Amino acid sequence: MNNKTETIGTIDPIQAQVALRSRLDQPRVTKVKYGQEIIELDLREKILKLGLDLHYRQVTVAMQEDGSLVRAVGKMGYREFFKWGKKKLAEGWQICSCYEAGASGYWLDRELMKLGIKNLVVVPKAMGQGGKKQKTDRRDSCQLTDDLDRYLRGNPKAFSVVGVPSEEQEEKRALIRYHLQIMEDRGRCEARGKGLLCGQGIEVRGSWWQEPAWDQVKQDPLLKEWMREQLEGWRDKVLSLDQEQRALRKRIEALAPSCLPKGVGRYSWAVLEYEMKGWARFGNRGTVSSYTGLCPGVHQSDGRGKEGSINRCGNRVVRWILIEMVWRLIRWQRHYPPIRKLVEGIVRSKRAKKRLVAGAARRLAIDLWRLATGQTTAEKLSLVMQ
Secondary structure, eight states: HHHHHHHHHHHHHHHHHHHHHHHSSSEEEEEEETTTTEEEEETTSEEEEEEEEOOOOOOEEEEETTTEEEEEEEOOOHHHHHHHHHHOOOOOOOOEEEEEEEETTTTTHHHHHHHHHHHHEEEEOOOSSSSSSOHHHHHHHHHHHHHHHHHHTTTTSOOBBBOOOOHHHHHHHHHHHHHHHHHHHHHHHHHHHHHHHTTTTOOSOOTTTSSHHHHHHHOOTTOOHHHHHHHHHHHHHHHHHHHHHHHHHHHHHTTSOOOBBBTHHHHHHHHHHTTTTGGOOSSSSHHHHHHOOOEEEEEEEETTEEEEEEEEOSSSHHHHHHHHOOOOOHHTTTTGGGGHHHTTTTTOOOHHHHHHHHHHHHHHHHHHHHHOOOOOOTTTTTTOOO
């Protein structure tokens, strides 16, 4: 153990000299693409890179000082981490950090930016998949630090950067997701009531909890008193949740503009816009289609290959909304070019129809982005406005 400590101690000064020499050989101030922004790094000052592995009450930190080896700092609470970060800033370090997107949200990113720490939120990826098959918080934070170093050196594929929404966008998106959760709760309560009826051989057409069907259920001779008690309980829950989701839906529809293409719908537009964190953050059509997760997989080698199923990367709610839009456009926008084959009925098989719908949904996302950012008009896209 002592030999190992002595070896590391002899290497650190040499690496510090190499890092200093490399800084002197480069321009004093360099511009680096950092997420969606271009930042300036003063190479005359020391650069500290941090990899953060977040948990509910603590953060595991690893760091790299200039070009030295990555080393673990340890676990600490968030208040302690902020104090430690302020101390490093006071020592003259330029600090760049990153952490994986997840349940911790974006609040830490905003707090770090306020302190003067340049932070990135990145897409989570599987770590510890090598031969050792070892995964710990310490290893994850060290891996994030190493990836951040590669990213700053000009490798944009070291990790994928997540767009951080503004506080207003996050508030609107939370409202939309709350509505979707209420809808799921209503569906679960409805399914449990229907399962109770199915278990006793009582057949009902339509939604059993709505008024015409509910009267039929109450008059069924197979309905027993204990079943009636439970069904009334599930029905009360369903009616309460349905009333709540209707009010939420009106609030969400109010977030969309009044003039939209027919078949798009104000609710769908609002969900699409805030789940994509705003149209303006996309720089080209490739980033828009990639975020939908509707791009085909590719299997190619030696000049031969084929396209596979969609990769399903990105946001699943965005895919769901876009697919629904396409099926509505078949009725309301029959002259829209991406759905022409579906309208004319040229394709018969279900598999071919699904492929056409996925392609049309990907194209629709690009066209709506161009329309929202003022790059084109509805007439040029052959879309009829409301």
